[in-house]
Amino acid sequence: MKRSSPIAVTLAFLGYVVMIVPILFVVATAFTDGDALTFPPEGLSLRWFEAAISYEPFTRALVSSLQLALISTVLALGIGIPATLAIMRGRLPGKSVVEGLFLSPLILPELVVGLALFQQFMIHLEMDNFRTLLIGHTAILLPYTVRVTGASLALADPALEDAARGLGASAWRSFWTVTLPVLRPGIISAALLSFVTSFNNVPISLLLQSRDFRTLPVTMLDYVQQNYTPIVAAMSTLLLAGTVVLAFAAERILGFARIFGGINR
Amino acid sequence: MTTAAEFVAVSRHFGDFTAVDGLDLTIREGELTTLLGPSGCGKTTSLRMLAGYLAPSEGQIWIGGEDVTRTPPEKRGLGMVFQSYALFPHMSVADNVGYGLKLRKVPRAERARRVAEALELVGLGHLADRRPKALSGGQQQRVALARAIVIRPRLLLLDEPLSNLDARLRVQMREEIRRIQAEAGLTVVLVTHDQEEALEMSDRMVVMNGGRVMQEGPPDELFPAPANRFVAEFLGxxxxxxxxxxxxxxxxxxxxxxxxxxxxxxxxxxxxxxxxxxxxxxxxxxxxxxxxxxxxxxxxxxxxxxxxxxxxxxxxxxxxxxxxxxxxxxxxxxxxxxxxxxx
Missing domain, CATH: 2.40.50.100 (RNA polymerase II/Efflux pump adaptor protein, barrel-sandwich hybrid domain)
Structure with missing residues (x-):
């Protein structure tokens, strides 16, 4: 095994400390028996977890968030994958302009995007807030789907499609039987990344919230502003656990390196 | 001698660059024809036009007495081996080889038999269930060859098939390809920049430069009598x-x-x-x-x-x-x- 340099080990260790320790504090406070968000926790109990899963605004918001993340991920993949293929494989005039358009949500301030959608779609066109949120979330997910599937496509041998065509497959058939399966790891990683990005989004979800449809992060933010009970820490811990389970499953099924490298070799 | 395929006054331009310039060429049935030349001589462009991946800017391409100039690759019924082999990474060796048969709706039992036969012909019967990435370069090459010949192609096209193999394997595969060609009775067009490979394998070799044919003929006629300095230099x-x-x-x-x-x-x-x-x-x-x-x-x-x-x-x-x-x-x-x- 290769011996890592002591400097690299130290930096990696510091990195983990900075990232993980604050999270551990949140997790620890979630198990408190007291009534305040304090560290160290006073006593040990699961009562705040019980409170979190039976607190109706949170559970309703969780369902909303999952719905929004799922549908916007599907939409972003549905638009992003064909766009990537057109940009990278097609004979598209002004490819770089199109690519720039798809990547632009990455650099636009999300609050500005949210405000623009609020003004134009919700006020001007009187669209309901769920659809407006879908549009906003899909837009900010597109850069991820285009970049991640693009990286995967760049690594795939363009001769694969030629080979399929030569063996008798129509363009459509070769797309379904060769291109798409080869891109599968890239598509899965784009989907995971999109889902998480949508689920965690605050700026757009904050501006486009309504009384009937509000995402979990916005609801939690709202709650923290008015109350200071460990219920928020408990909810955060549950989300963290969910994420760890998801990541672990993905690692077991596909392997992280493959998901985030998008390489099918 | 029957004509298997023909280029009639074929040119191909890429912007200002003329890759193939008025090519007239006859591929004879049952022969192994090599297109030989340095990179940029138009040999690969010609092969890709024959396969249908590129449309000629001018001229016609005929295969088996039929004008295929505007026919898409999937309707030409050719087998092609790519330089990168282009094996489908998500399929087993057997599924790679069976891909073309599946598209032709060959019944499952016959498909299995023909796949096994083709793999046997290239000496890889025992690796049918492997994934391509688990094979060596030489084995991948053979799978690509089996995949191309199992559909009984009208022409077998080989694009620099040996250039990614090590020197010893390359020499061995030359004989192997000749043997398979003879056993399956195939008409083969092979593109290469290696004059030794062309001399050893061809029934007929076509030396190209600047998109034009410099000289063509059987190796034993061409080698002792190069027509011009370019051909002579290229032949060593x-x-x-x-x-x-x-x-x-x-x-x-x-x-x-x-x-x-x-x-x-x-x-x-x-x-x-x-x-x-x-x-x-x-x-x-x-x-x-x-x-x-x-x-x-x-x-x-x-x-x-x-x-x-x-x-x-x-x-x-x-x-x-x-x-x-x-x-x-x-x-x-x-x-x-x-x-x-x-x-």
């Missing part, structure tokens, strides 16, 4: 010089004769009908041969570099001291060994 000829009354000629290093103050004719002993003065510039010992580099002065007065390959035992030991850098000699050759070139 080294000595080019102008001789009075003969124009530009070339002669193989081993057929060049040396004479000096003390040197007897190093070659066949016959007096060279044409001889030029030369100075030895360097000598390399290669086993039984001496490879002598010389600077000669030809008919135009130009100094041209020549290489003579002389058998060591053909030289009298007393004459060896003359074969040193700076030594002055006369270089000649039997007129029958001179190859006249057009330019």
């Amino acid at each position: 000829y080294e000595n080019f010089l102008e001789l009075p009354g003969r124009g530009l000629v070339t002669v193989r290093p081993e057929l060049l004769e040396l004479r000096g103050e003390h040197l007897e004719a190093a070659g066949h002993g016959t007096a060279p009908a044409t001889a030029v003065p030369a100075t030895v510039t360097s000598i390399a010992y290669r086993g039984v041969e001496l490879r002598v580099a010389l600077d000669a002065v030809d008919a135009t007065g130009a100094t041209v570099p020549l290489i003579a390959s002389v058998r060591r035992d053909a030289i009298d030991s007393r004459d060896l001291p003359a074969l040193l850098p700076g030594g002055r000699v006369t270089v000649g050759a039997d007129p029958g060994h001179l190859v006249r070139l057009s330019a």
